[in-house]
Amino acid sequence: MSARGIASGEALSWIGAAAAILAVFFLLMLMVGAPVGEALQGFFNGAFGGRRFSYLMTTLSRAALIIGMAVSVMLSFRAGLFNIGGEGQLVAGGLVAALAAILLPGPPLLVLVVSILAAMLAGAVWALLAGVLQLYVGVPLLVGSLLLNYPARYIASYLVAHPFRDVQSGMLQSHLVPQDMWLPYFPGTRLDIGILLIGFVAVGAIVYSYTTLHGYRARMNGLSPDFARAVGLPVTRLALSTLAMSGAIAGLVGAVAVFGIHHRYIDGMLVQPLYAWTGIIAVLLVGMAPWAVPLSGLFFAAVQTGAAGMERAAGVPKEIALIMQAVIILFVATRVSGALLASSERRGADGA
Amino acid sequence: MLDLLFDSSFAASVPRFVTPILLAALGGALCERAGVFNIALEGFILVGAFFAVLGSYFTGSPWFGALAAILAGIGMGLIFAEFNLRRGGDPIVVSIAINLLAAGLTTYLLRAIFDVIGAFTDPNIVGFRPIKVPVIESIPLLGPILSGQPILFYVALAAVPAVHYFLARHRLGLRMRAAGENAAALQAGGVSPQKVRLWALVACGMLCGLAGAQLSIANVSLFVENMSAGRGWIAVVAVLLTRGRPLPLFLIAVIFGAVDSFSFRVQGLGLAQQFTDMMPYLATLLMLVGLSWWRRRQEV
Numbered sequence: 207m208s209a210r211g212i213a214s215g216e217a218l219s220w221i222g223a224a225a226a227i228l229a230v231f232f233l234l235m236l237m238v239g240a241p242v243g244e245a246l247q248g249f250f251n252g253a254f255g256g257r258r259f260s261y262l263m264t265t266l267s268r269a270a271l272i273i274g275m276a277v278s279v280m281l282s283f284r285a286g287l288f289n290i291g292g293e294g295q296l297v298a299g300g301l302v303a304a305l306a307a308i309l310l311p312g313p314p315l316l317v318l319v320v321s322i323l324a325a326m327l328a329g330a331v332w333a334l335l336a337g338v339l340q341l342y343v344g345v346p347l348l349v350g351s352l353l354l355n356y357p358a359r360y361i362a363s364y365l366v367a368h369p370f371r372d373v374q375s376g377m378l379q380s381h382l383v384p385q386d387m388w389l390p391y392f393p394g395t396r397l398d399i400g401i402l403l404i405g406f407v408a409v410g411a412i413v414y415s416y417t418t419l420h421g422y423r424a425r426m427n428g429l430s431p432d433f434a435r436a437v438g439l440p441v442t443r444l445a446l447s448t449l450a451m452s453g454a455i456a457g458l459v460g461a462v463a464v465f466g467i468h469h470r471y472i473d474g475m476l477v478q479p480l481y482a483w484t485g486i487i488a489v490l491l492v493g494m495a496p497w498a499v500p501l502s503g504l505f506f507a508a509v510q511t512g513a514a515g516m517e518r519a520a521g522v523p524k525e526i527a528l529i530m531q532a533v534i535i536l537f538v539a540t541r542v543s544g545a546l547l548a549s550s551e552r553r554g555a556d557g558a
Numbered sequence: 559m560l561d562l563l564f565d566s567s568f569a570a571s572v573p574r575f576v577t578p579i580l581l582a583a584l585g586g587a588l589c590e591r592a593g594v595f596n597i598a599l600e601g602f603i604l605v606g607a608f609f610a611v612l613g614s615y616f617t618g619s620p621w622f623g624a625l626a627a628i629l630a631g632i633g634m635g636l637i638f639a640e641f642n643l644r645r646g647g648d649p650i651v652v653s654i655a656i657n658l659l660a661a662g663l664t665t666y667l668l669r670a671i672f673d674v675i676g677a678f679t680d681p682n683i684v685g686f687r688p689i690k691v692p693v694i695e696s697i698p699l700l701g702p703i704l705s706g707q708p709i710l711f712y713v714a715l716a717a718v719p720a721v722h723y724f725l726a727r728h729r730l731g732l733r734m735r736a737a738g739e740n741a742a743a744l745q746a747g748g749v750s751p752q753k754v755r756l757w758a759l760v761a762c763g764m765l766c767g768l769a770g771a772q773l774s775i776a777n778v779s780l781f782v783e784n785m786s787a788g789r790g791w792i793a794v795v796a797v798l799l800t801r802g803r804p805l806p807l808f809l810i811a812v813i814f815g816a817v818d819s820f821s822f823r824v825q826g827l828g829l830a831q832q833f834t835d836m837m838p839y840l841a842t843l844l845m846l847v848g849l850s851w852w853r854r855r856q857e858v
Contacts, residue, residue, distance in 0.1 A: 238670045288650065344850035345843075348597070348650070349795055353846070356788060356839035364832035483658060490651050523669040528662025535655040536637070540647020 223537040230533050234526055245520035252515010253508040263397040265504075265511040267467060268479075270401035273503035274459035275485025277404075277411045280499050282333075282452040283489055284415060286428035287445055291336050291351030292456050292482035294358035298332040299325035299457025301362040303464045304471035305370060307383040314386040321387070322461045329457020330450040332358060337449040341442055363473045378473035389466040400466035407455055408500050415496040424448050456482070480528075484510070487535045493542035506531060568823055570702040573711045574777050575822070576815030578603065578769040580714045582793035583807050584721050585765030590802035591725060592758035593738035593751070594642065598653035599766055600790025601660030602634045606770025608664040611683055611781040612671070620686045624710070624771045631767025634660070635759035643752045643759075657790075665783050679780035686710065686776040708776035710768055717765065722804040734758050766790070788839065795842050799849050810845070817841040 235242055254262045275292050282289035303325035310317045336351035363378065372381045389398040414421045427434040427444055435441050460476060468475055476482075484506050491505075492498035513527035582599045589596040606627040613619075613626025638656060641647045665675075672678045686708035695705035724731040736744040737751040737758075744751050773789075774781050792814055800806040821837035 234666065290654070339847065343847055344854050345846045346798065349791070349798065349846065350843070352791060353795070353839050353843045357836050360832040360836040364830055367832065368830060480658075483654070486654060487658065490654070523666050525662050525666040525669070528658055529666055532655045532659035532662060535651065536641050536647070536659070539651050539655070540641050540645050 223541075227530070227533055227537055231526075231530060234529060235522065238522055240516075240520040240522045245516045245522050248515040248517075248519025248522075249512040250515070252518065253512035255515075258394070260396065261511060261515065263395050265507050266401055267397055268511060269504045269507035270404040270466075271459050271463055271479075271481050272484045272488060272507050273408055273500045274404040274455060274462065275481050276488040276499050276503045277408050277485075278452045278455035278459070279482075279486050280489045280494060280496060281411060281415070281424070281448055281455070284421075284428050284494050284496075285424035285445065285448040286431055287337075287449060287452075288346075288348040289333060289336065289351045289449060289452055290348060290486060291333065291354050292452075292485060293477060294351070294355040295329040295332045295453040295456035296460045296476050296482055297355075297358040297362050299329040299460030300464050300476050301358075301365065301460070301471055302328035302457070303461035304380050304383060305365070307387050307465070308370070308381055314384060317384075318387045318465065322458065322465070325461035325464075326454040326457040329455070329460065330453040333449045333453025333456070334446060337446050341445060359477055362471065366471050366473050372470070380471040382470045383464065385469075387465060388469055389462070398462075398466035400462035403458065403462055405500075407458065411455070412496045412499075420444075420447070479510075484531070487531060487539070490535060490539040491542070493539070567702075568819065569699070570706065571822070572812070572815050572819045573703060573707045574772075574815075575818035576811050577708075577711045577714045577772045577776070578789055579793050579796065579814050579818075580808065580811035581710070581717065581765045581769035581772065582790055583796040583811055584714075584717050584804060585762035585769075586793050586797040587721065587800070587802035587804060587807055588725075588734065588758045588765075589755075589762050590797050591738045592734040592755045593741060594638075594755050594758055595649040596638060596653060596759070596762060597650065597794050598634070598638060598656040598660075598790075599762075599793045600786050600788070601653075601657040602631055602763055602766030603770040603773070603786040603790045603793075604660040604664055604784065605634050606631045606767035607774035607785055608667065608770070608781055609767070610771035610775045611678065611779075612667075614685070614775050614779075615680060615683045618682060618684055620684050620771075620775050623684075623775045624686075624768060627767035627771040628764045629767070631763035631765070631770070632760050633763070634766070635761075635763030638763075639756045639759045643755055661784060664781075668781065668783065675783075677780060677782040683775065683779045685779035708772070710772045710776050713768065714772075718804050718808045725804070730754070730757060769793075792838060792842050795846055799845065813845070814838065814841065 232242070235245060252261050253265050256262060256264075275296060278295070279289065279292055303321045306321035306324045307317060310320060312320075332354060333351070336347055336354055339345040339350040340347040366380045367378045370380045372379055389400050391398050415425070423434070423439050423444055427439065427441055431441065434444075459481070463476060463481075464471060485503065488502040488506050489499055492502045509531060510524075510527045513522070513524040513530075516522040516526065517524040582603055585602070586596060586599050609630035610620075610623040610627035612623075614623030617623070634656065637659075638652055641655075642649050642652045668674060668678055672680075688706040688708055689712070691705040695701050697704070725735060733744060733749055733754045734757070736747075736749075737754040741751040744754070769789075770786065773785055796807055796810045796814065799810055818838050821834040825831055825834040
């Protein structure tokens with residue numbers, strides 16, 4: 207086939223994928239009998255509009271957390287480490303951030319900084335736990351990191367349900383962190399400056415991935431672990447340091463959620479919105495290309511807040527966002543990231 | 559204290575917890591042996607659980623509920639096959655997407671069809687009744703375990719030797735193993751490995767669908783959002799631990815089921831629910847650690 211033939215075939219199959227995604231969308235709308243025009247209007251309003259752009263701010267605030275988790279996952283995935291335990295690392299960070307801020311004495315700014323660092327440490331430790339299990343015990347990272355999500359979730363739930371519970375609130379949540387530690391809002395909005403922190407980390411991760419020796423070696427390990435080992439890279443240290451970075455970023459995201467958005471730890475606040483899983487699919491959507499990860503995270507955040515807008519405007523259950531995200535991943539990521547993920551150590555890699 | 563924990567009603571409750579893990583893990587084992595890396599069991603089960611309730615609610619019969627669960631499971635298997643086998647998507651990516659799809663689809667349909675959020679319970683959902691097995695019923699100790707269980711427990715028990723025999727003797731079973739161990743040889747023999755894998759995914763979907771049915775219309779008669787609650791992941795670990803061999807798989811499933819049942823039990827004794835909820839995952843992790851450690855030592 208001529209090069210042109212291949213190109214047009216490629217374009218055709220992308221059009222086919224887009225048509226299929228749209229077909230699923232309209233099928234779902236048809237099922238609940240929603241007025242499509244109003245729903246779409248609700249979508250764009252929910253994602254980018256609102257009075258004084260309040261919904262746009264919600265989208266950005268959510269995007270910050272998703273992009274943070276996506277960057278965390280991106281570092282691991284590029285290094286060939288299938289760390290799908292971001293949720294546990296996120297929860298560990300959020301919990302430690304809230305508890306440290308409530309319990310530690312001292313000047314607010316100092317406590318804030320210490321709490322954020324403690325959150326990053328907690329996330330890193332949780333990620334390293336999975337790494338140690340893989341490297342020194344032989345438990346595959348994929349399942350080890352995933353299974354560690356559950357203890358993190360339940361330990362956090364226990365701590366805010368019993369010893370550190372704000373009993374008077376009647377909910378499963380910790381006390382509020384002192385108000386002078388809350389991240390300030392941008393003037394005239396309800397968007398906190400946590401997005402700047404995340405943006406800073408995202409830029410750092412992109413620069414790290416493209417330009418540093420450590421990032422280059424990690425990528426080499428991801429593309430061919432055998433080659434990395436053969437040329438004498440310290441693969442164990444490389445894996446552990448990469449996992450620690452991933453975990454620390456996830457922990458930071460937890461801290462941003464606490465100090466910027468909720469101002470306390472509420473049971474399930476980091477688990478139910480599926481930040482970690484959305485981060486993973488945001489990375490898969492763009493085939494792990496670092497520069498595109500923030501855009502992809504923003505896209506999924508808009509899909510989610512847009513779906514909430516469709517629910518308000520046209521009564522479409524907002525869970526449509528989850529379905530559409532999964533469908534998009536099925537049609538797009540399976541094509542983009544097929545080769546990139548082929549280097550995992552799982553068996554049966556000869557297949558497909 | 560101890561006899562409070564391990565009385566006969568504890569024993570009788572173990573099969574309820576063994577059944578879903580065992581059924582799903584057997585399905586996962588077929589995929590594993592056929593060379594399909596399927597870690598979407600969680601999503602398969604969840605969809606099965608939902609459609610079991612749907613089928614039972616609209617027909618008034620748990621049998622049609624189970625049938626709906628099977629069909630829905632097959633549907634999930636076909637989606638997996640389409641994107642992994644035909645379009646060549648990475649199985650991990652496909653699995654993650656399918657798990658999310660299952661979570662979204664079940665909550666969406668819950669609201670679209672029944673107009674409820676969170677949980678759906680209704681007198682029209684008819685669950686499976688326990689079956690009393692005549693002679694076995696009166697055996698001391700084993701009686702309450704082996705008799706008086708819902709039908710799916712017996713299906714799961716029968717499925718263990720069936721899958722074992724299928725993989726050891728049956729033509730398609732042998733081809734599945736060939737597809738997993740040496741796909742090129744199978745291809746050279748004129749059999750398409752992809753077609754064989756498709757059958758593995760279909761069978762896996764059926765078994766996971768039944769696992770979901772056990773959760774929603776045998777253990778209880780209702781559907782709760784995300785009610786598979788990690789059991790699919792435990793089944794994945796069971797498959798990894800046994801490398802997809804049905805007989806050891808049975809043992810592992812029984813252990814997990816016992817832990818699950820135990821954690822349910824101690825909840826009644828005042829231990830915080832968070833700790834009992836955590837138990838199955840910690841047990842899974844411990845078992846994984848123990849076996850990996852042991853395998854490493856064997857290899858050295």
